[in-house]
Amino acid sequence: MLEKLLSGEETSRLVLICDDQFTNGSTLLRAFARSLIKRGCQLHLFCFEQHPTNFVNHLNLHNDSNVHVHDFYSDPIGWNDGDGCLLGSRLFDINSKVNQEQAGGSNTAVVIDSLSITLQTCESTSVCQQLHKLSHNQRVIQTVMLHHTHLHVDDVTKRLSHISDSVLKLNLTSSLPKITFSKKSVHDGTICVTVHRKLNGKVFLSEEKVEILSDSSVEACPWQQDPLSAQTGGISLNEEPDVTSEANLTFNLNLSVREKKERSKLVMPYIKASEEEKVEIHRSTGGGGKIFYEPDDVDDFDDEDPDEDLEF
Amino acid sequence: MKKVTFTKRPAKGGAVQVHGTVVSLHNGLLLVSTGIPSLDSVLGGGVPLGSVFLLEEDVHTRFSTLLTKYFLAEGVTSGHGLYVASANVNPNVLLNALPKPTSMSSTRSSQQKNDNDMKIAFMYKDLPKNQSSLSGVSRYGHYYDISCNMDKSEVEKCDLKSLRLTDEISYGEGKNDMFRYTLKHLKQCINNSRYEMPQKNSGDQQLNVLRVVLPHFASPLWCGDKPDNIHNIVRFLHCLRAVARNSMIACLVTIPTHLYHENEVAMIRQLVDTSVELEAFVGEKNPVFKQYHGLLKIHKLPRLNSLVNFVPDSFDLAFELKRTKFIIEYMHLPPDISETASRQGMDETNDKLHPRSACGGVSLNKKLDF
16 A cells, blocks of 8 residues: 555545654655656655755755755744744745746645644644645645654644545554663564545555665565564564473373373263164164154044045 | 315324425424435434434544435435535535435336326325425435436435635634634525425425535634634534524534544534444454444434433444445344364264264254354
């Protein structure tokens, strides 16, 4: 599912990448940016957390003409420019900025490095409204945003997920928090849990192990939570002593082969009784079906039985 | 000379005959179908006229959108008026994608035969016919096929009103006025098209029902800047209920309640008449839920003019979506047939003693445990 979203096979107007203090989502964001440029889009890059040249250099592009950078990193509150307006109102111009710099009829895509600063200065509902308008903008084919879930309350994440078509949540493979750095767990990596909502309403959930290579291409393979490793935090079981081993017992719990045979030969008392009945029935019926009726004294045996007149 | 034949007196109280509605068996209210017959039976027949029905959305809004479409489609087949106010989606997009009713064409021919049959039962000639003139299929509760869309011509026959709340409205008068604007617009529509509750019981009035739908209400797109959105929502619902009680409308409001806190959701539920929550399964691995697409939770049932409301047999409900039906069922535990029950020592001896006959020996080896 992740690869389909990246390549554009699955259309998704608003993609939300969620990371936390243990995972890094900016590499995945760059991968999205790169694939959008490859598809021939005019990319509008809104940088809040990294210097724009840093971001663009990591994209490893041959030519930068398709990338329009909106730099909110260098002067976020507008001290140098002099207007001193709050950062939030600058984000509201996203729509107008995108519409302004439209060259011809090519597709536009928007990548927002991080929503955190905007969410801290403005109400999340306003941000949601702006993003919704952006996603419904006719010219914009996709908007990709990065969101740091640990910096905001759950409500904000829920609202952003509600308006997004695809939510990509990055987790670590080991569910235990990394307290020590000395012991490296055996299976360490990033999983991406994707919840994608198609246009017709159907929802797809997929969990994939993600590896992002140095040239910003992504390898994703499906991954299933291994229950054993989840509990033990990725430490292989061989290291721990087997608690239930029978080596320390003074008596033997297992049966030898001969003893097993003897056990199967043993006939239970209730079998004998049912066997005798079975044998009798077999002898008497002999394949046919006969009814042996012995009338009691009380029974009338009427010779003029009217039932014989009945014809079926 | 007096009339000899028996003529029925007109029903007391001027029983209102509106097509697409049915009188409730429990409390005499006029009910309107939700478009899903099994949901109607769980609610006690349908949605009462003049009430507000809250549908608490599932997280990805897949099924709530579908239920909204069923509600609107039922309005079209019953010939009701439709009103859609939305901030999220363009209302026309919703109205263009309504599901098609199954078996719509069959009854037109049968209607014409009925006029000639009254030679013997002429006493009943004066009784109003149950079938309305509109489409012939005005029996209550229809099934819809979600894979095909309803014909646009059918949709356009209805009285359609829509309101799309955009920035011009909200920024012009202040953000909180989105709610106020919607209410004002709704009241205007009701007054203009005479959906008000009739004051006198004149039987000749052609009364119709207006179905009011507010999809994705109270989503982040409806709310203003201030953090006290809940107060605006609560006030809106209060006013909406007042408007609903005085008019011939049935409201369906869908709210994504998973975005709100418990106490806020409790306040919202207090102000509506019926509240039903959908919880859809995404990647559910529990085998009990294998055949279902989600759970249906009832939080509030309507109690408009009685002391006791209708209560369904069970509150453990689950729903399943099929192409032609939306089924709601009572959930039950599957029968516990344990497959590992076998009696040791029996297997090998029996086969040797006597061959299996049709009537006796097979059952010993079957792994049924009662």
